[in-house]
Amino acid sequence: MDGKHQLTEQELWKKYLAVTRDLLKFIDEEDIDTFLDLVDQRQRLMEMLQALPDHEYARSPEGVALRKKIEPMDMQIMYKARSWLNKSKRNNMTVKGYDSFGMASGNMFNREY
Structure with missing residues (x-):
């Protein structure tokens, strides 16, 4: 053996469950x-x-229950x-809308008449 501890299938599934719980926490x-x-993990x-x-x-039975x-x-x-992504897209479109509005009105005010 190369000296590394190989995780069992049960250990991997338990880590998978823990990471899944953390995913929920951080998306919230x-x-x-x-x-x-x-x-990625x-x-x-x-x-x-x-x-x-x-x-x-x-x-x-234990593995099925965990899954x-x-x-x-x-x-x-x-x-x-999906909800976060949609919200981000809406916010991004709003910002772009304000940017284009600002540029158009900015150009109008910068003109000499």
């Missing part, structure tokens, strides 16, 4: 930078889970992320 706080970092955990040769824990805890959180995360 609108801390998008931390949220995006956690999305969770993706790496999922890749590690998918690379395992056997998925015995995921099929066990059932994750499912509604995933739905909340997707809903809140």
Whole structure:
């Protein structure tokens, strides 16, 4: 062995659950930078889970129960992320609208008549 501790499937799923809970927390706080970092971490955990040769824990009653805890959180995360993204887009369009309005009216006031 190379001296590194290999995480078990159960440990990986528990970490996945913990990161999922944190995702909800940070999207609620609108801390998008931390949220995006956690999305990357969770993706790496999922890749590690998918690379395992056997998925015995995921099929066990405990694993099924854990995954059932994750499912509604995933739905909340997707809903809140979409909501945040739509709100950001609206805010961005509002700012652009004011910018173009300001430039047009600014040009009008800067003219010499």
